[in-house]
Amino acid sequence: MAVSTTNMLQLPEKKKEDDEKGNDILPIEVLIKKAIEGDQPAFRRIYELYAGKMYSLCHRYSGNTGFADDLFQDGFIKVFNNLQSYKGLGSFEGWVRRIFVNTCLDFLNLKKRVYSSDRIEQNEDIHPLIDGEKEIHLSKEELLKAIQQLPDGYRTVLNLCLVEGYNHKETAEMLGINEGTSKSQLSKARNKLQEIIRKSHGR
Numbered sequence: 001m002a003v004s005t006t007n008m009l010q011l012p013e014k015k016k017e018d019d020e021k022g023n024d025i026l027p028i029e030v031l032i033k034k035a036i037e038g039d040q041p042a043f044r045r046i047y048e049l050y051a052g053k054m055y056s057l058c059h060r061y062s063g064n065t066g067f068a069d070d071l072f073q074d075g076f077i078k079v080f081n082n083l084q085s086y087k088g089l090g091s092f093e094g095w096v097r098r099i100f101v102n103t104c105l106d107f108l109n110l111k112k113r114v115y116s117s118d119r120i121e122q123n124e125d126i127h128p129l130i131d132g133e134k135e136i137h138l139s140k141e142e143l144l145k146a147i148q149q150l151p152d153g154y155r156t157v158l159n160l161c162l163v164e165g166y167n168h169k170e171t172a173e174m175l176g177i178n179e180g181t182s183k184s185q186l187s188k189a190r191n192k193l194q195e196i197i198r199k200s201h202g203r
Contacts, residue, residue, distance in 0.1 A: 028092050036083050043080060050093065051076075054100050056144070060159055061104035063148040071107055075100040105174075108152055146196045154189035161186050 026034075026042075028049070034042035051072075058071040078099050086095050147155060160171045161182070168182040175182070 029088070032083060032086065032092065035080070046079075047076060050096050053093075054096065057097065057100050058104060060144060060147060060163070061101070061156065062107065063150070063152070063155055067107065071100070071103055075103045078103065105156075108156060142200070146193055146200065149196050150189055150192055153185055154192055157182060157185040158189040158193065162190075 026045070028046075031042045031046055035046055054075060055068065055072050058068040058075065059065070062068045062071055079096055082099070086092060147158065150158065156175070157171060160166045160174065161168070166174070168179045168186070172179045172182045177185075
């Protein structure tokens with residue numbers, strides 16, 4: 001089922017408003033069914049439900065707004081073109097996230113498939129380190145900006161291990177590296193991240 005994300009947003013204004021109000025209260029299972037049947041407002045509602053989190057995910061992995069925009073578009077095209085393959089096993093958001101993470105990992109020339117539960121997006125404030133006895137408080141926007149400054153390899157391992165919660169064995173399998181390399185990369189990534197955060201806070 002091929003879907004144009006441009007056509008998805010082109011509806012007569014009155015009908016669009018009525019359809020959006022109706023879709024706002026529909027459970028995701030119904031929206032998916034309607035979307036598979038070609039219902040454009042249902043497509044739009046699914047997009048609205050997950051666009052913010054998926055764009056943040058693309059930004060975390062790419063470290064670049066331009067790349068994130070491209071990955072975001074590619075990810076949603078894949079979601080809409082593959083809706084029929086969703087079998088209802090596990091959460092739909094998890095299924096969507098797997099598609100987006102795979103898209104990002106492909107962009108970084110990585111091979112294995114993963115999914116995530118984005119802790120950055122679920123928390124208003126993150127406290128990633130303690131400098132001496134003083135805890136440095138960061139908003140999710142500040143932490144995201146710091147993570148984006150990491151080299152690709154550091155940023156990817158840090159995302160998988162610290163943000164998404166995978167252990168080193170799982171991370172190593174996903175990236176096609178050994179556990180020792182995963183541990184080393186994470187240690188270096190944390191040190192680099194702390195350095196970036198300290199500099200940004202004048203420490």
